[in-house]
Amino acid sequence: MAELQFREAIKEAIDEEMAREEKVFIMGEEVAEYNGAYKTTEGLLDKYGYKRVIDTPISELGFAGIGVGAAMNGLRPIIEFMTFNFAVLAADQIINHASKAGYMTGGQIDMPIVFRGPNASAGQLGATHSVAYDSMYAHFPGLKVIYTSEPDDAKGLLKSAIRDDNPVIFMESEQMYGMKGEVSDEDDYLIPIGKGKIKREGSDVTIVAHGKMYHVATQAAAQLEKDGVEVEIIDPRTVKPLDLPLIIESIKKTNRCVVVDEAHPFAGFAAEIGFLIQREAFDYLDAPVQRVTLPDVNAPFSKPLFDEWLPSPKNVIDAVNQVTYRS
Amino acid sequence: MKKFWHQKLTMAKKKTKEINFAPRGIGEEKDGVVQKGVDLPSPTKKKHKSLGLSEDDLKAMYEQMYLQRRFEERAMQQYQKGKFGGFLHLYIGQEAVSTGTVFALNDDDDIITAYRDHGWGLCRGITPKEGMAELFGKAAGCSKGKGGSMHFAKTENHFWGGYGIVGGHIPIGGGLAFANKYDQNGRIATCFFGDGAVDQGALHETFNISQLWGLPVIYVVENNGYSMGTAAKRHTVAEIVDRAKGYGMKSKVVNGMDVFSVYEAMKEVAEDVRKNSEPYFLEIRTYRYRGHSMSDPQKYRTKEELETYQKNDPIERLKTYLKDEKILSDDDFQEIEDKIEEEVLEAVEFADNADFPEKSALYDDMFAEEDPYFHN
Numbered sequence: 001m002a003e004l005q006f007r008e009a010i011k012e013a014i015d016e017e018m019a020r021e022e023k024v025f026i027m028g029e030e031v032a033e034y035n036g037a038y039k040t041t042e043g044l045l046d047k048y049g050y051k052r053v054i055d056t057p058i059s060e061l062g063f064a065g066i067g068v069g070a071a072m073n074g075l076r077p078i079i080e081f082m083t084f085n086f087a088v089l090a091a092d093q094i095i096n097h098a099s100k101a102g103y104m105t106g107g108q109i110d111m112p113i114v115f116r117g118p119n120a121s122a123g124q125l126g127a128t129h130s131v132a133y134d135s136m137y138a139h140f141p142g143l144k145v146i147y148t149s150e151p152d153d154a155k156g157l158l159k160s161a162i163r164d165d166n167p168v169i170f171m172e173s174e175q176m177y178g179m180k181g182e183v184s185d186e187d188d189y190l191i192p193i194g195k196g197k198i199k200r201e202g203s204d205v206t207i208v209a210h211g212k213m214y215h216v217a218t219q220a221a222a223q224l225e226k227d228g229v230e231v232e233i234i235d236p237r238t239v240k241p242l243d244l245p246l247i248i249e250s251i252k253k254t255n256r257c258v259v260v261d262e263a264h265p266f267a268g269f270a271a272e273i274g275f276l277i278q279r280e281a282f283d284y285l286d287a288p289v290q291r292v293t294l295p296d297v298n299a300p301f302s303k304p305l306f307d308e309w310l311p312s313p314k315n316v317i318d319a320v321n322q323v324t325y326r327s
Numbered sequence: 328m329k330k331f332w333h334q335k336l337t338m339a340k341k342k343t344k345e346i347n348f349a350p351r352g353i354g355e356e357k358d359g360v361v362q363k364g365v366d367l368p369s370p371t372k373k374k375h376k377s378l379g380l381s382e383d384d385l386k387a388m389y390e391q392m393y394l395q396r397r398f399e400e401r402a403m404q405q406y407q408k409g410k411f412g413g414f415l416h417l418y419i420g421q422e423a424v425s426t427g428t429v430f431a432l433n434d435d436d437d438i439i440t441a442y443r444d445h446g447w448g449l450c451r452g453i454t455p456k457e458g459m460a461e462l463f464g465k466a467a468g469c470s471k472g473k474g475g476s477m478h479f480a481k482t483e484n485h486f487w488g489g490y491g492i493v494g495g496h497i498p499i500g501g502g503l504a505f506a507n508k509y510d511q512n513g514r515i516a517t518c519f520f521g522d523g524a525v526d527q528g529a530l531h532e533t534f535n536i537s538q539l540w541g542l543p544v545i546y547v548v549e550n551n552g553y554s555m556g557t558a559a560k561r562h563t564v565a566e567i568v569d570r571a572k573g574y575g576m577k578s579k580v581v582n583g584m585d586v587f588s589v590y591e592a593m594k595e596v597a598e599d600v601r602k603n604s605e606p607y608f609l610e611i612r613t614y615r616y617r618g619h620s621m622s623d624p625q626k627y628r629t630k631e632e633l634e635t636y637q638k639n640d641p642i643e644r645l646k647t648y649l650k651d652e653k654i655l656s657d658d659d660f661q662e663i664e665d666k667i668e669e670e671v672l673e674a675v676e677f678a679d680n681a682d683f684p685e686k687s688a689l690y691d692d693m694f695a696e697e698d699p700y701f702h703n
Contacts, residue, residue, distance in 0.1 A: 025509070051509065057539065062498050062532025069502015069516075072487060073437065075509055092529070096492050097499060105480035105488050106471030107692035141701075142693055165695030194700060241700035 002185050007177040009151035010040040010116075013158035014078060016188070018048055021076060024162060027054035027063055028080030028117070037082050038118065038177050064090035064115065068098050071113040071167075078162060081117035084133045084171060090115075098167040099142030112165045116158070119147060120212060120262045121299055122174035124306050130299030134211070135261070135268040137169045138240040144193055145239040147171040149214035151181040153237050156191030164193060173212045196243035198250065202230035205320050206250040208273055209260040210236050213292075213311060217260050220316035229320060239269060247273065248280045255286040256323040260316055265293040287323040292316050350561040364552020364632065365559065365612040367639065370585035374652075378591055380430075382654050388430060388586055389649060390663055392422040392642045395446040397671045398455055402445070402462055405675060406621055411463045413475045418446040420584075420616040423641035424519075424549050425450045427589025432517065432597055437485045437503040439496050440519040443549075443615075444489025447519070448479035451486035455674035465681035472684050473692060485514075494520065494527030497546065501533045501606075504544035508604060515543040515600050523554025525567050534574040537606040545593075545600055545607045549583065551615040556627040571608035583613030584639040587648075614639075 004012070018024045025048075030037045032045040032055040045053040056063040060081065067077040081087040087094065094115060102109045121130035138145045144166055148154045154172065161168040183189075199214070200221055209217035214235050221231035232250050236243050251257050257277055261270040270291035277289050292315045300306055321327040371378075375385055399417045406415045418425070425446040432438070440447045448458055453469045461468030462476055470478050470488075480488030487503065490496035500518025507514040524530060525548055537544055554562045571578035579596065582588040589611060596607050614636035618625045649655040655663075693699060 054540075057532075057535060059532035059536060061529055062501070062536050065495075065498020065529065065533065066502040066505050066536060069439075069499035069504075070506040070509070071502070072482075072499065073503045073506035073516075075506045092492060092495050093498065096495055097490070101488070102695075103692050104470060104474040104478040105482065106469070106473045108470070108480050108482040109487070110695055112695075240702060242702065 001182040003180050004151050004155075004183045005177065006151045006154055006172065006179045006181070007038060007040045009155040009181075009183050010158060010172065011042060011044070012183075013155045013162070014041065015044060015047070017159055017162040018044070018052060023074065023076045024078065025052040025054065025075065026078040026080060027056050027067065029056055029058055029082050031055060031080050036080075038174060040172075040177070041080070060086050060089040061093060064093040065097070067113055068093050068101070068111070071098075071111050072101065072109050076112045076162065078114045078116060081115065083129060083174070084117055084119045085129050085131055087115065087117065087133070094137070094143070094167070094169070095140055099140050103142065110165055111167045114158075114161045114168045114170055116161075116170035117172065118174045118177075119171035120173060121310060124301050124303060125299070126301050127298040132211070132261075132263040132294070134169070134171055134239045135263045135272075138269070139267075142167065144168045144241065145171070146193065146237065147211040147239055148237050149176070149211055149235055151179070152183045153191060153197070153235070155183050156189050157193065157237060159188075160190050160193050163190075168193070171211065176212060191237070194238050194241035194243060196234055196236040196238070196246040198232065198246065199235045200231060200233040202232035202254070204230045204254060205256040205258065205324055206232045206234060206247070206254045207258050207260060207316065207320070208234050208236065208247055210239065211262060213260040213262045216311055216313055217316055219313040220320065223313060223317055224320055229324060229326075231320065244276055244280065247277070251277060251281045252284045255284055257285075257289045258316065258319040258323055259289065259291045260311055261291065261293045262311060263293060264296055265291065266296060268293060287325065290319040290323050292319050350557070364614060364628070364636070365550050367584060367612050368580050368582050370582045371588045371591045373587065373591060375587070378587060378594075380590070384430065385645070385649060385654060386663070388426050389642070389645050389655070390667060391426045391429075391450055392586065392645065393664060394455065394667050394670070395422045395425065395449050396642055397667055398449060398458065398674070399445055401671050401675055402459065403617070403621070405462070410679065414442070415462070415476050415621045416443045416619065417615065417617040418443050420636065420640070421549055421551060421613045422446055423586040423589050424583045424611050424613055427586045428517065428547075428593050431590045431593035433514070435485050436514050436597070437487060437507070437516040438519070439487040439500045439503060439516070440489055441493065441496065441521055441524065442477035442489050442491045443521065444477065444479045447489070448481060448486060451481055452484040453479055453481050453486070455670055456677045459674040459678035460681050463678040463681065464683065465678055466684040466688065467677070467681045471688065471692070494524040494529040496520070497524065497527070497529045498533045500546065501537050501542055501544055504537070504542040504606075505540070508541070508543055513601065515545065515597060517545045517547060519547045519549055521554065522548055522550040522552070522559045522567060523557075523562065524548070525570055526554070526563055530570070534570070534576060534606070534608070538574045538576050541604045542606050543600050543604045545596055545609060547609045547611055550610050550612050553615070553619065553627065555619045556623065558627065568608065568610040576606055576608050578608040578610070581609055581611045583611035584636070584641050584644065586641055586645055
């Protein structure tokens with residue numbers, strides 16, 4: 001095991017896949033000469049040159065579409081968005097084209113493309129730079145959606161995403177890029193897409209949390225442990241395909257569940273997990289499933305308001321207390 | 328200073344005319360009459376030999392254009408009989424564009440187009456049976472009945488399909504060219520769209536990037552004069568071809584009612600693009616005889632306007648040439664037309680009798696793997 005920053009794990013995954021397969025290339029804003037807005041592509045231009053590490057203009061719709069056309073015509077593009085908040089401008093390419101071209105031509109088109117970049121909020125960046133889009137993309141058939149929480153998952157899953165023959169949305173976080181973690185130094189380290197992980201074992205309550213919210217959940221779990229509550233944390237890692245059996249197995253053991261999600265509440269990941277649990281494990285539940293999400297409100301700038309807006313360990317503890325009837 | 332601005336505002340107010348947002352496009356309206364759809368440039372004066380076309384080529388061109396026309400006329404009848412639903416956007420009147428292009432390009436050059444795609448598909452080897460079955464939503468259709476009228480495709484022949492979001496496939500055309508350049512395979516890409524698509528931001532982003540990276544691609548607006556029901560003069564400012572100027576892109580206007588003119592321009596431009604690896608923008612002016620789709624009452628144009636263009640019909644034009652040059656006789660034409668008519672009727676019968684896809688096909692073709700995950 002080697003200790004790597006999240007951004008280093010991302011870079012290693014891209015580097016290894018580019019070394020392995022000539023058809024893999026990366027394009028996006030500031031990925032080449034600037035070495036990546038968040039340094040996830042540092043050194044790649046020097047190693048692979050301007051053919052395979054490509055700076056784009058600020059034209060998300062244009063370069064995402066060029067990626068889609070290149071994928072159709074035999075290449076394996078990695079399209080970096082400086083944030084998924086900007087990918088909204090490219091939504092036509094992702095939602096109307098990448099996810100549908102294969103189907104509507106009766107399977108004549110392959111679409112091996114990865115759209116990646118940071119997702120959700122990153123401090124006081126205001127309303128337009130703070131949205132979590134994983135639930136939105138997971139809504140659409142034909143897309144796989146990954147939002148990882150730790151460097152090890154990021155490396156293994158990004159490598160799998162680049163090798164996948166379908167469009168994959170791979171999400172990171174500005175606030176996690178500097179986070180360190182043990183990363184497997186296994187040669188060609190691949191984590192299968194669609195497999196979640198029990199990251200903390202416990203018998204009292206299941207918390208489902210992915211991406212940046214996983215870390216909020218671990219802080220809450222540490223607090224709760226002091227109060228004698230043993231939390232089991234499941235990180236699905238992949239939003240879609242969802243590892244539902246892993247979640248259901250845990251609930252059969254703990255009989256209680258809190259879902260922590262950095263999206264707004266309506267029709268989001270937390271809502272979906274709540275529905276699935278009542279369908280699959282209704283008789284095992286000792287309390288209604290609770291969720292901790294953003295409020296149905298845009299991201300504010302002001303620090304106290306922002307802190308109120310973002311799910312916190314305190315919110316998670318409150319929800320756990322509710323499902324364990326400790327409040 | 329304050330006082331001065333106040334005075335200026337008051338003066339401006341007095342001069343204010345009634346506000347209206349009626350589109351103000353290229354050309355002028357005369358006496359309230361909307362000017363006709365597009366001004367056709369002069370066709371080429373060259374004859375087939377100097378264009379490098381053989382008599383067999385001309386015969387094949389005629390057959391192809393006639394096939395596109397009859398295929399769609401029969402498709403329209405079937406639609407009106409209620410044999411299939413959905414959209415049906417007809418290409419009738421524009422056949423010289425697809426035909427001239429496909430004859431000029433190499434067979435492995437890539438073509439992508441918008442939803443008015445039947446002619447393109449037939450031209451790139453979708454059989455009338457596969458095409459008609461697709462319209463009927465049958466499993467034997469070129470896209471297995473999953474795409475319908477707007478999504479004909481035959482990727483093995485480098486026809487990447489018809490796309491339904493106006494302008495959405497323009498960057499994809501750039502991407503096809505990007506991959507060709509990346510692989511250094513000598514192929515170029517061509518991307519066709521209607522005049523409505525030039526107003527989309529996708530075109531501008533793609534033009535900029537294509538010129539920046541030297542993508543070997545020909546962007547072609549098939550300017551048929553109307554963006555659905557809005558005349559080009561009412562939906563876009565300045566000349567469409569001049570969009571290229573802002574990006575330093577080479578450009579040209581072509582008469583799209585004359586297959587020789589399309590062939591000549593496309594041959595020359597394809598060679599330039601292949602050699603220099605630089606994009607090109609063509610405005611091919613043409614005219615669609617039918618409505619935007621089947622539900623279009625066509626109140627935005629006059630019967631007289633339509634008739635003016637029909638006098639320039641691309642199929643009749645080639646027929647006249649072939650007769651004048653004594654390449655084909657009336658009997659030859661009768662034979663060709665009967666053969667194609669029969670082929671199209673067989674396609675209709677085939678499509679009508681073909682099987683719909685199995686219900687299980689609903690889940691096929693969503694993902695590359697054999698046994699994919701579906702959320703439920």
